[in-house]
Amino acid sequence: MKLSKAIFIIVLVLLIDQASKIYIKLNYTLTPSNSDPIVDWGKFQLLFYENAGAAWGMEIPGDYGKLILVIFRIFAVFGIGYWLVSSIKKNGHRILIICISLIFAGALGNIIDSVFYGVIFSGSYHGAIATAFPESGGYAGLGYGHVVDMLYFPLFEGNWPEWMPVVGGDRFKFFNAIFNVADSAITIGVILLILFSKKAFPEPKKS
Template sequence: MSLKKAILVIIIILLIDQISKFYIKTQFSLHHRIEVFDWFHILFVENDGMAWGTKLSDFITGISDRTAKLALTIFRIVAVIGIGYWLVNAVKKKGSKILIVAIALIFSGALGNIIDSVFYGIIFTDSYSQVATFLPEIGYDTVFHGRVVDMLHFPIWKGVLPSWIPFFGGDYFTFFEPVFNVADMAISTGIGMLIVFNKKAFHEHEEETIAQATTKENE
């Protein structure tokens, strides 16, 4: 798979991700919900930290939320640079199509959430009890302190768990509780492809190289 095709995949995912976030941010107030189906809701929330809404300051004592947020954003930027290098290197080494597509999905998802973290604080007003304004004179926060926009919620099942289940028996439970976005889906899909198709992703090119070398020796 060529680098141009990988970049096309990245651009498509980024456009879908950012257009959906822009729409939600400029049409919904925070925590506004639309029930599309019983099992699928559009629910506007903002993630100020890592996955599932956790924060770096939850694990490191003595660090403020703002410092933790800045550190997390910088880490994301460094990580996406590394993923970009991995993608280019995989294309140069003629890696498998599965590997290149998976890396492109992970890269686009990571970059999509970085855009929120870096820029949304200065290009939007906050969404508390109001619909945000795009490109205000003063945004809701400074650069690198934006919050990630999430909106996809799949409460597939709700109910009280049977009492025989250890630890959680008798508790009210929702599956699937987390709210996420298109960028998160891209990252999860890319990682899932690498796990499920591990052998094809990482060994296909090695097998082709060995086969070519063997053929040359036999000639």
């Protein structure tokens, strides 16, 4: 698979990811807990949530925790990019190139939010709709932006069995995470790598 096709996949994912994030950011306020979603199609809901930390809303404590996370992500993207170019040069399997391209695009999409959104947009707080390039400046410094999430698929919910330790009897939802197109690209890339691992990582031929 040629590098040009990998670049096409990356650019396509980035365009869809950033277009969806910017549209949500500039047209809606943050979705408070227990309030109506922007769109509610049963098992598909569209919300507006901002993730200030890592995946699943986790945060690194301290004044520089966010910046450390962003720097780590940037190094990771460079590593994934090297893996992609190296795999293409070695004529890696098509499925491997597609998966790495999806993972690279997803990681880069979320880095764009973290690095630039705090500078480009005003804050989406206290019922305000954000504006782009506000005269008073953005809501955070370079590298301290929040990742925009909007996709929510609560497929089903119920109670954990009483006999289960710690969570027994508690209410749960599946899938209870709010995510975005970039997260989806990473997840799809990883799942495909696992499902087609034999094709993606063939055993070397014996001489």
